[in-house]
Amino acid sequence: xxxxxxxxxxxxxxxxxxxxxxxxxxxxxxxxxxxxxxxxxxxxxxxxxxxxxxxxxxxxxxxxxxxxxxxxxxxxxxxxxxxxxxxxxxxxxxxxxxxxxxxxxxxxxxxxxxxxxxxxxxxxxxxxxxxxxxxxxxxxxxxxxxxxxxxxxxxxxxxxxxxxxxxxxxxxxxxxxxxxxxxxxxxxxxxxxxxxxxxxxxxxxxxx
Amino acid sequence: xxxxxxxxxxxxxxxxxxxxxxxxxxxxxxxxxxxxxxxxxxxxxxxxxxxxxxxxxxxxxxxxxxxxxxxxxxxxxxxxxxxxxxxxxxxxxxxxxxxxxxxxxxxxxxxxxxxxxxxxxxxxxxxxxxxxxxxxxxxxxxxxxxxxxxxxxxxxxxxxxxxxxxxxxxxxxxxxxxxxxxxxxxxxxxxxxxxxxxxxxxxxxxxx
Numbered sequence: 001x002x003x004x005x006x007x008x009x010x011x012x013x014x015x016x017x018x019x020x021x022x023x024x025x026x027x028x029x030x031x032x033x034x035x036x037x038x039x040x041x042x043x044x045x046x047x048x049x050x051x052x053x054x055x056x057x058x059x060x061x062x063x064x065x066x067x068x069x070x071x072x073x074x075x076x077x078x079x080x081x082x083x084x085x086x087x088x089x090x091x092x093x094x095x096x097x098x099x100x101x102x103x104x105x106x107x108x109x110x111x112x113x114x115x116x117x118x119x120x121x122x123x124x125x126x127x128x129x130x131x132x133x134x135x136x137x138x139x140x141x142x143x144x145x146x147x148x149x150x151x152x153x154x155x156x157x158x159x160x161x162x163x164x165x166x167x168x169x170x171x172x173x174x175x176x177x178x179x180x181x182x183x184x185x186x187x188x189x190x191x192x193x194x195x196x197x198x199x200x201x202x203x204x205x206x207x208x
Numbered sequence: 209x210x211x212x213x214x215x216x217x218x219x220x221x222x223x224x225x226x227x228x229x230x231x232x233x234x235x236x237x238x239x240x241x242x243x244x245x246x247x248x249x250x251x252x253x254x255x256x257x258x259x260x261x262x263x264x265x266x267x268x269x270x271x272x273x274x275x276x277x278x279x280x281x282x283x284x285x286x287x288x289x290x291x292x293x294x295x296x297x298x299x300x301x302x303x304x305x306x307x308x309x310x311x312x313x314x315x316x317x318x319x320x321x322x323x324x325x326x327x328x329x330x331x332x333x334x335x336x337x338x339x340x341x342x343x344x345x346x347x348x349x350x351x352x353x354x355x356x357x358x359x360x361x362x363x364x365x366x367x368x369x370x371x372x373x374x375x376x377x378x379x380x381x382x383x384x385x386x387x388x389x390x391x392x393x394x395x396x397x398x399x400x401x402x403x404x405x406x407x408x409x410x411x412x413x414x415x416x
Binding site for chain 1: 300303304359360361362363364365366368369370372373374375376377378379380381383384390391395396398399400402403404405406407408409410
């Protein structure tokens with residue numbers, strides 16, 4: 001849906017400087033700053049420096065902007081569940097790959113994923129997003145269970161807590177990550193994967 | 209300050225059923241549900257089923273309730289930095305002990321720590337709380353650096369990212385933990401410590 005819209009918009013630009021993508025990127029910033037519920041079309045128009053009618057040229061209202069933004073975050077994350085390294089090989093390796101990809105996608109689409117993580121299900125668009133998040137959660141839960149069944153998960157860890165705790169760490173990156181900061185997406189993904197899969201303690205207890 | 213207040217209140221109770229502690233516990237719940245800024249003394253009085261004057265009997269206003277609530281969370285966390293196992297022995301062991309204690313305190317004082325984690329520094333009480341959180345952060349950063357210097361930290365992990373990522377995982381527990389749920393505080397603390405210090409992968413890479 002996003003890409004079809006984008007193509008359409010490219011053929012009928014609104015005011016110079018705003019196609020649907022750039023409009024969406026400003027709207028997501030405002031939603032994250034003020035909260036979606038507290039953001040009116042009036043607020044968006046003011047922040048964009050255009051008339052409300054120029055926004056309606058692109059979308060039916062702020063609900064559609066929310067839907068497009070949440071879809072962008074979810075499309076990226078769900079696409080990763082079908083990548084080759086997420087679907088072949090031992091489950092623990094797939095899980096590791098998928099944790100890495102989640103960090104990379106979170107950072108690439110930072111404002112969109114931030115918005116997604118704040119969704120509480122107050123509107124139809126939010127309810128649809130939560131349903132798609134559950135697909136993501138089910139994929140991860142399946143990998144963790146399979147890794148445990150394959151004997152690759154440390155035996156003293158409750159599998160039911162694993163995905164909550166890993167994604168607690170992954171999602172917390174939205175709280176402090178700043179583009180052009182000290183670390184690249186790959187460096188942060190490396191650190192997350194190293195802590196979660198090999199552990200902080202060196203040499204590892206099994207080797208000592 | 210909290211304990212002095214509590215003792216004082218015990219001598220002059222407000223309406224039956226509300227001493228300062230129980231009043232504070234309801235106020236924190238309302239702050240977490242509605243947001244501190246959006247909560248008026250009117251709202252608090254209504255939720256408590258008492259007159260505003262009965263609240264003023266205990267505190268000077270909602271700012272003092274916020275201060276008391278944040279102090280409770282911070283006092284618990286900062287007290288743990290001075291415990292014997294957090295201050296003696298190898299730094300990696302101290303860090304592990306302190307991660308475990310942080311999870312336990314977060315769960316014991318769940319609503320208070322939840323409120324603390326949402327503080328953005330908008331009021332003097334919030335600014336003081338953020339300053340005390342920085343003491344906590346400095347303590348943790350010191351432990352991580354010392355553990356790295358002692359050769360106990362896996363060499364491929366950037367120490368500067370370690371505390372952010374660990375406490376990202378720890379603090380995320382407030383998002384899903386429910387008292388009387390499936391896991392005790394100790395089970396969750398065990399899982400966090402096992403993942404962070406030994407890693408998820410079994411057998412560990414050094415041993416295989």
